Amino acid sequence: MKANSTTSVSVRGLALSYGAVQVLKALDLDIADGEFLVLLGPSGCGKSTLLNCIAGLLEPSHGQVFIKGKNVTWEEPKDRGIGMVFQSYALYPQMTVERNLSFGLRVSGLAKDEIEKRVKRVGDMLQLGDLLQRKPSALSGGQRQRVAIGRALVREVDVFLFDEPLSNLDAKLRAELRVEIKRLHQRLANTMIYVTHDQIEAMTLADRIAVMKGGTIQQLDAPQTIYNKPKNLYVAGFIGSPSMNFLKGKIEGAGAKAVFHLGGQKIPLKDYVPDAPLKAGAAVLGVRPEHIQLDMAATKANSDAYKAVVDLVEPMGSDSLVWLKIDDTLFSARVESNQHFDPGQKVDVRFRINLASVFDEATGDRL
Amino acid sequence: MSHTTAIGIVPTGPKPKKLISVERVIVYSVLLLCAVFFLFPLYIMVITSLKDIEAIRSGNIFIPTMTPTFSAWGKAWNSACTGLYCEGIKVGFWNSVRITFPSTIVSIAIASITGYSLANWPFKFSEAFFTVLLVSSFIPYVVMLYPLVLITRWLGIYSTLPAVVLVHTIFGLPILTLLFRNYFASLPQELFKAARVDGAGYWRIFFQVFVPMSAPIFTVAVILQITGIWNDFLFGVIYAGPTNYPMTVQLNNIVNSVQGGKEYNVDMAATILTGIVPLAIYFFSGKYFVRGIAAGAVKG
Incomplete structure (x- = not known):
């Protein structure tokens, strides 16, 4: 089965079990080109697992993953055309910001001047210019997460995956970076898949929200539809505060x-x-x-x-x-x-x- | 309005501490006792090694000589007799260096890579493999002495430097692998994932991401191995062969071979010379050792 050409990421019958525990149950999901999709759910609902399967960091028990129409189910993460941002930033502590940003490019053997060009552009975009020679330990939480986002951006890929990127930040920074991510998406128009348990993040960022529970998608709709016409009691109770x-x-x-x-x-x-x-x-x-x-x-x-x-x-x-x-x-x-x-x-x-x-x-x- | 104590002092700022309290007295007496217990033999050794043989015979063992001399040290290093030949303990020193360095480097290289594989690249039965490794570190060495003699003889290296290096490497592996596995397991998993998304493979993640973060645990491993191998007597005497006897074996031979009168000053000097390497390593790296133990060895 070949996925639609305007589909960026497509998941077919994806399932993952650890022994008897089914973390994902035969999921189907199509994400359009340039769409901002949020996977929303409480911890343990399988949203991060789904993201890791799309990234190729976890092997599914069944099913397929397509990115840009290509079956990448057996591909290595680096060959999938994705960039990923993690909750704990996951910056390489012994490398400067500049080397953190360029690590993936150096691994792929890109020409030096091209690496410099890309690092500079991303540095300007995220206002990291003054920080390039610093080590991650000398950065604040918000700066670290901006570097982590930058590390995904320099790869110039089609799909960005965010795994609860703002959960480690305090409330004020979270609100600031949320806006920054939204602006970034408006500017780049890349496909973004964003995992969160924060419904405000989901409502403000998403083109569509997939509300997950127990390894299944309960409802996949635009934020307003989810808010106004929840499909079942679970979605209705999960979205909205006060509930x-x-x-x-x-x-x-x-x-x-x-x-x-x-x-x-x-x-x-x-x-x-x-x-x-x-x-x-x-x-x-x-x-x-x-x-x-x-x-x-x-x-x-x-x-x-x-x-x-x-x-x-x-x-x-x-x-x-x-x-x-x-x-x-x-x-x-x-x-x-x-x-x-x-x-x-x-x-x-x-x-x-x-x-x-x-x-x-x-x-x-x-x- | 402020509350006052019985003697009319208004509490403000840090609470004053008593200079002498029962707890303090107990703690310091125990520490002092321990220090004396361990330092006193060292004191005897040092002062004895600085006496000449006349002063030892006539003087009190606890009283240092007024005319210290390093001649015993020179003799211990250059010309003390082991029973067979009289070339001093320096032969043993260099043998120990030749045994310790390759054993330390090879065992740490293998253990760090094995630990990294076990922690980050799980394969089928990797947990079982780890359990076997763990259990094997509790098997007494003695059980394996004779089989290893046969194996090294079969390999044609018995009684040579490679044999003793091989044995030290093998026996270092379980504990070192455990150490490295736990340390790497305690590093954030997301870092490993990020490196994979960036396209780094097995070796690149190890050398460019993990090793630069692992100075504390490498320090611990180096200290453990150098001091352990330097202090070893058993493997040296069994597998190294007479020409490669490490310093500890040589020391034993010097102390136990009596030609004429017993030269306590030379024996003492030779003993101090033998012990000085691990002592110096602990002394200079104790801070890093503690830091490394705290960083990885305990948790995980």
């Missing part, structure tokens, strides 16, 4: 007349755009905190508003998270920080059903 509210109840009626029963109250689902026809039965209503509107009670009796009691308020600066209770169900709503609520206060709650998600309770799939 989505899951309200357990049941659907009565079907189609446009379907109504969600939550405790003693009824929420009509006529505004919801279902993926699968709504049927009566146990279901979970997923609503993000920002899609819940609160009104002080006693304004007026609204037919589509529900009565809830304020349980707890978490002020977060730009906004506040209000924890509410309907009967025994606890959920949170995001409100502007100038709105003030007190614990025990009764409020009117309005769910924006058109932005919500309804899941089948048994399968966890989106309806």
Whole structure:
């Protein structure tokens, strides 16, 4: 089977097991030329393993890897046309920055002036000019990671692999380098595959996100689609901070007349755009905190508003998270920080059903 | 407002420490006792080696002579008799040098590459291989003495320099391989991966990435091997042959061969000369030795 020509990296039926433990389960993945794909998942979901298989640093038990239409499953890492950036930077400690950058080029026996040219260009691009003669130990964490990125760039390859490159940095540097990586991708337009467990990184950087769990891809979509229309309860719960509210109840009626029963109250689902026809039965209503509107009670009796009691308020600066209770169900709503609520206060709650998600309770799939 | 102690001092800055405490006294007495225990024999040896034979016979063993002389040292080095010939211990010194250097270099070269392979290029049964190596380092040498005599004789090198070098290399390998494997295993795996992505192969990763990072563990290995081989007596006496006897064997022969009166001053001088090499190595490299042990030998 030959991969599509506009496909940069393609994975076919890739599986990897260590003894009885299946780390990757028959994965298929096509990454378009110039795409920024983020592999997102908790630790142990197999995302780094997948990246290492693409890089050729791990041998898969089954399946194939194509890069630029070429089957590279048995190729050495250096022959795959990839550059890789590691979490721990992995700079050669005894070499200067310049020699770190040029190591791969010297190995491949490139002409001296060409090496110099490339190192200089990458040095300028990443503002490493003043650091070229320093050893890695004399660099800060952010500088080290820039050198590591530079080491991937000088190879002038088509595909860049990032293995949690920002996880060792502090929050401020992480935000800075995130922007830098995004800018780099806009400028170079190379294919980039980026592994992270940080959903903010995933949302901000990705063209598409692959949310992984237990060696399988749960959903592969654009960040907004993943955020707004999560395919199942796992993806819905993993993406978004503060995380989505899951309200357990049941659907009565079907189609446009379907109504969600939550405790003693009824929420009509006529505004919801279902993926699968709504049927009566146990279901979970997923609503993000920002899609819940609160009104002080006693304004007026609204037919589509529900009565809830304020349980707890978490002020977060730009906004506040209000924890509410309907009967025994606890959920949170995001409100502007100038709105003030007190614990025990009764409020009117309005769910924006058109932005919500309804899941089948048994399968966890989106309806 | 500030709290004060019973005698009215306001606590501020570092807490004052008592000059003499029970713990200190105990620690320093134990240290002192140990130092005396180990230094006293050395003291006796040094002062005895500086006396002439008259002073030894007439004087007290603990009291240094007023007229020190290095003649015993000169005799020990140049003309002390081993029973067969009287060329001093210098013959043994040079033999030891010729045994120690090749053994150290060859054993470290093989062990570092083996350790690197075991740590970074796992092959089928590499763990089993490592276990065998580990277990073999606990087998008493004595078990292998006679088989090795037969093997070296079969190889036609028994009683020669290559035989003793070979035996030292073999017996150095288990512990050194263990040392190097653990050190290389403790280096970040991502460094190895990065080098592979950069296209470096087996030898290039070893020589250009790992070896430059491994000065501490090479230092430890060199010290272990030089001192171990220099101090060896058994392998030297069995495999080297009389013309290649190392310094330790020669020393034994000098001390045990009596012609006329026993020359304690010469014996002492010869002993100090023999011990001075490992002593000097520990003395000058102790800092690196400790650093290397801390860097790789213990963890991993």
